[in-house]
Amino acid sequence: MNPRVLALCVALIFSLQVRPLAQTPPQVTLVKAAHLLDPKTGNVLSPAAVLIEGNTIKQVGAPSLIRPPLGAKIIDLGSATLLPGMIDSHTHLLLDVILPAEAERARHYNGTMTIVELLAIAESPSKRVLMGAQNAREDLESGITTVRILGHSGIDGDTELRDAINAGELVGPRILAAGRKLVTRGEGYVRNLNPALADAILNQEFLFIEGAEGGREAVRQNVFHNVDVIKVTAEENLTVAELAAVVEEAHRNHLKVAVHAAFKVPIQTAIDAGADSIEHGNELTDEQLKKMRDKGIFLDFTPASYGEFFDRMFEETLAQTLAMRAERLQANAATRKRYDDLIHRLQSPEVKFEGAFDEQDRQRYRDLVQRVLKSGVKFAAGTDMCWFYPGKTCGQATIMALLNLHSAGLPALDMIRAITTNAAEMLGWQDRIGAIEPGKFADLVAVPGDPVADITELERVQFVMKDGQVIRNDLARN
Template sequence: MNHKYLFATISFGFLFNLSMAQNTYIHAGKFVDVRENRLLDTMTIIIDEDIILAVEKGFIKGNPGDKVIDLRRYTVMPGLMDMHVHIESQTSPNQFAERMTSNEADIAYNAAGYAETTLMSGFTTVRDLGGSGVNISLKHAIAAGKVVGPRIYTAGKSIAPTGGHADPTNGLKRSMMGDPGPTDGVINGESDSRKAVRHQVKLGADLIKITATGGVLSVARDGSAPQFQQDEINAVIQTAKDFGIHVAAHAHGDEGMKRAIAGGIHSIEHGTMMSEATMQLMISQNTWYVPTITAGMSAAAYARIPGYYHPLVKAKAETIGAQIQTTFEKAYQRGVKIAFGTDAGVFPHGENYREFIYMTEVGMPNLEAIQTATLRGAELLGLVDKVGVLEAGMWADIIAVDGNPEMDIQVMKEVVFVMKSGRIYKNEP
């Protein structure tokens, strides 16, 4: 047989099959270009399975058999990315008591519901910053198609010192406290720091989170003082770096932020009492800021409801919560690098869109706020070649909203279409 002819025949057959393969054509009335922060009109996104093939001007018709999705009345943009959620839990006046009564199975069932709610609100990728470890199993279940939810990158269990914000025994009676250690995410000293990181990586964590200062919602006295010595922070970050993963730092007080930044932290979460000197330090060190304004505003509001929080939590929520929006305004004006994050779980999952409202209230333009939840989130995760923009070669994570977000950011609540990795999960039009 003529092998040259055989190769030509196979090549022709491959090209013929490729031309006949069914693609999806999305006709977008308005299209958010998150690189340039502008709205384009009348665009078509062409998708092959889970990958974007092309983005073209005009409403392009495909071949017979291709699928067309009509979003000509809507605004289309990349799937949103929330860089700070707690997918296992949700705020409740009984939250502290539920820690004593919830089994892993209970947490998992609840988390599956929260994950689906998050995806249906337009968030196709999230960074989960601390839970019991169920978050790691949920990540795998979603990736395997067993559960509906966003793509999850998770820290597993947060790491704290004894009595710190993420010590799981805070508030318990003494007979139940015990002495949790590195495998529980509780450390004291450099050796513990390394072991705790290695253990979370062993369990399947994608990144590490430390509680660099006290926190608002833990049943512990202080909400802002530093909680790690510098050698402990350095050990956590260096060990994580050896594994090729990032470290995020929960931090309300300024000194804890400075220690974390000095150690090479990748992102500061909350940043409530951040000084201008620390803002400048973050700029010089290329450190990300994830504001979580919605969590602060929500905690302050819940603190006004009698009996909603434990008395220790109530006092901190009243004094710390509402400050975050002002800090965000100053950090944005100064030029700190910002990625969208909400702390969802501190407030009901599915209300993540509120962060856009709080960001734009103090001066960030609407489309730039959307950029923080798309392109900037991808940059923080190191996934700029996969997600965050609608361009050829990217994963087909696409949403649509009913309205013009450049004119009215409130429309981010009205998500009518959700596609993740080329699969449609919501199509209300």
């Protein structure tokens, strides 16, 4: 081609105005219901309407005051009560720890590996992610629109699951992922392993805190894997200096630190080091509660053991669980016979189930709940969900476990706050989730009755919206 002609063609191309592609306007949806609960204030708006544009709440008020544009989608939920999508702030969606009773005893008394260590060897990462994806969807369908996964997900199972959901490749709740949990050697999960094999096994689940600088490096490794929160297990051999270094490095990277601390000494370490939340807190003293209040440290209740949840689960389903586990393991003849013998004994009418927790345990948890309420400490609630409950979805079991907190004496409205507004603040996402307010994500749940009058209404979720998308609607009247 003539160079002059070529130059003219190039000039013509660059002189043309490129017409921008027309953008599809976001879907506008109006959700109407007889009632809307604001957990923060306890106020109920009746009747109520929520105007949503795309994934964001734009307006909340009486239906007569909201004028949706032409073409808006109308969802009428009739006599139902709307409340914010629920938050499970402590879960392990990629972990299933149900094992036979004799294996559970052996791991404590015979120096054998813990369940978590066994999983790191026996379960493939891909299998665990598949299980996590199923659990995530089941959680969402029960109204859990946000979860915080605090470890036991392999190296990057939770972050990969989060990213797949965010990309629309999978359906599930919003996920804050902790990646690998930070631990010390010689305590808790990490013991009784052949040193030559220990790191190869445990590096799949944990990052080690080896002095203050080692703690910083562990945080940096998780930051590299794009986590949303740092999880630390505090045992008695973790020093304040080590944990403080972890907290400082996490905060430098704009990440909160959740610390597993059940007993007095680790709880004090977490308080002194400036943790953002203490998970469990079983042996909290009144003085420690006062320090937590003064420092603004959250307590994350894990109430599955507070009431009858575990008793019901084991009594109703232990034999079934063992049978399914034996099948899943494809056990050899000798192992299968041990399973079958145990299952036969469990099914005998002469066997009396004594319960996983006695009345003294329950009273201790009831006392803890009342002391926390009296102290003014900020609190949320998470299930610590890491087990399979035959006959229940993960979401159904999650709600059952959370309701134990009410059984332990927490008033219904405070119970709802613990899994909505309070949890959102603890996660640092109070500007995004936890309430039905303009500017927040359109995460909505509807139940047929009044959850403040009857907290078990949370087990009867009939409508779920996450990010402006309807996940479930058993009340359709559009």
